[in-house]
Amino acid sequence: MKQAWNDLQTSHMIAGHISRGNPFGTSDVLRGIKVNEVKPLAKLIHKTYASYLPTAFPVHYYGMPNGKIYIIYSRFYEIKFGGSGLEFVFAEHKEFNFDYINELVVPAKRIKNVTTIFAESIDKPNQEITILKIRRGLNSYGEATNILNQEAREMIMYA
Numbered sequence: 364m365k366q367a368w369n370d371l372q373t374s375h376m377i378a379g380h381i382s383r384g385n386p387f388g389t390s391d392v393l394r395g396i397k398v399n400e401v402k403p404l405a406k407l408i409h410k411t412y413a414s415y416l417p418t419a420f421p422v423h424y425y426g427m428p429n430g431k432i433y434i435i436y437s438r439f440y441e442i443k444f445g446g447s448g449l450e451f452v453f454a455e456h457k458e459f460n461f462d463y464i465n466e467l468v469v470p471a472k473r474i475k476n477v478t479t480i481f482a483e484s485i486d487k488p489n490q491e492i493t494i495l496k497i498r499r500g501l502n503s504y505g506e507a508t509n510i511l512n513q514e515a516r517e518m519i520m521y522a
Contacts, residue, residue: 424486
């Protein structure tokens with residue numbers, strides 16, 4: 364419900380920019396992307412509950428407008444005196460790129476085994492990922508996705 368509300372707010376914000384003519388101009392299409400739709404800009408392309416990443420929680424793979432694939436996963440961290448908390452990790456997948464307009468995942472390098480299943484090739488041992496940031500204080504994947512959608516908006520507006 365919260366995600367749907369945030370998507371609705373995003374749609375109203377973008378519609379407001381379109382009606383004012385700034386920064387999107389008078390068109391509802393920016394760089395080939397329809398910005399007046401009620402859809403998140405970060406596109407969920409894969410979700411797995413069991414991953415090779417160091418987490419016991421689900422891992423979400425998102426295609427971004429800049430052609431990269433971002434990963435969100437959560438993990439525990441230790442707090443003083445034996446406590447623990449939950450942090451969300453935002454990372455970039457280096458082995459694949461994302462064609463945002465056509466919604467296609469493209470290998471960054473040539474894959475040796477062409478018959479592998481997508482889920483097996485994107486989530487495998489020793490993935491090449493770069494951690495971009497770690498956020499503590501988030502309560503859900505929905506909040507983490509909102510942060511990712513905000514970055515996607517910035518990628519579109521300032522690209």
